[in-house]
Amino acid sequence: MxxxxxxxxxxxxxxxxxxxxxxxxxxxxxxxxxxxxxxxxxxxxxxxxxxxxxxxxxxxxxxxxxxxxxxxxxxxxxxxxxxxxxxxxxxxxxxxxxxxxxxxxxxxxxxxxxxxxxxxxxxxxxxxxxxxxVERFAEPAAVPGTPDQLAQLTDRELDVLRLVARALSNAEIAEEMMIAETTVKTHVARILTKLAIRDRVQAVVLAYETGFVGRDT
Incomplete structure (x- = not known):
């Protein structure tokens, strides 16, 4: 319940x-x-x-x-x-x-x-x-490369973070990446742990604030 x-x-x-x-x-x-x-x-x-x-x-x-x-x-x-x-x-x-x-x-x-x-x-x-x-707080375009704050993430985890930043659910990310939803959950959990943040919403904030994802993404 x-x-x-x-x-x-x-x-x-x-x-x-x-x-x-x-x-x-x-x-x-x-x-x-x-x-x-x-x-x-x-x-x-x-x-x-x-x-x-x-x-x-x-x-x-x-x-x-x-x-x-x-x-x-x-x-x-x-x-x-x-x-x-x-x-x-x-x-x-x-x-x-x-x-x-x-x-x-x-x-x-x-x-x-x-x-x-x-x-x-x-x-x-x-x-x-x-x-x-995004319109109010994000940079006009994503900064080339990976920001230092995200350097510890794998390429796969960075791909997941991009989709999380687009407000996609785990199920939608799984469909987009053609992987299992349980695999998405594992990636998201690892992202949160590595970045020492509480949840995926804070991951969205970080993705935009660092310029990893921008308005044009």
């Missing part, structure tokens, strides 16, 4: 998400929070596997709450809830360690998919969000 904490200051949003998620047989909403302080307390108390975290909340926002929750022992995976006008917040959430992003007006199927992806470590990022991040 995938346990979920919903943190959002709007009761209607929380209720709607709860109804959608609990209609699935493998997901249980174990708690709700109206602000960042409540989210931190509930995360420590109920130990959910996944948190759906709104960015803008009273008293303490979702970014600060995300940073503090991820410092807890055995922290949950956090999926940030956002809207189209929050580019800067999205980037800060990436740096804080959020493992995925979901637009608040996304269809219910995307909500369920985001929770399941987060629970298995296969983060979900909306392609539209990735594109906006």
């Amino acid at each position: 995938i346990t979920v904490l919903i943190a959002d200051d709007q009761e209607l949003v929380r209720t709607g998400f709860r109804v959608i998620l609990e209609s699935e047989g493998d997901i249980e909403v174990v708690s709700e929070a109206r602000n960042g302080h409540e989210a931190i307390r509930q995360a420590a108390l109920v130990k959910p596997r996944v948190i759906l975290m709104d960015i803008r909340m009273p008293e303490l926002d979702g970014l600060a709450a995300t940073e503090q929750i991820l410092q807890q022992p055995d922290p949950p995976t956090i999926v940030v809830l956002t809207t189209f006008d929050q580019n800067e917040y999205i980037y800060r959430a990436l740096r804080a360690g959020a493992a995925g992003f979901l637009l608040k007006d996304a269809p219910s199927s995307r909500l369920v998919a985001a929770v399941r992806a987060a629970a298995t470590g296969d983060s979900l990022i909306e392609p539209s969000i990735t594109q906006r991040l």
Whole structure:
């Protein structure tokens, strides 16, 4: 069972998400929070596997709450809830360690998919969000060669990282590279270990910040 904490200051949003998620047989909403302080307390108390975290909340926002929750022992995976006008917040959430992003007006199927992806470590990022991040923060073109930060990766792992940076799922990468999905998972795990980063979302950030992947890639 995938346990979920919903943190959002709007009761209607929380209720709607709860109804959608609990209609699935493998997901249980174990708690709700109206602000960042409540989210931190509930995360420590109920130990959910996944948190759906709104960015803008009273008293303490979702970014600060995300940073503090991820410092807890055995922290949950956090999926940030956002809207189209929050580019800067999205980037800060990436740096804080959020493992995925979901637009608040996304269809219910995307909500369920985001929770399941987060629970298995296969983060979900909306392609539209990735594109906006690339346009704002990436270099115009990738720098020739491999940046020093990525020098320890094998050629195969670099190929996987390029596709991760395009927000492809493990299944999509497997199809693109014509390899088994389990092999992709192994490559991704090795990439994260070698780069000493938490998840594939941070791998996306690093790929763009180092110039390994750029706008024209």
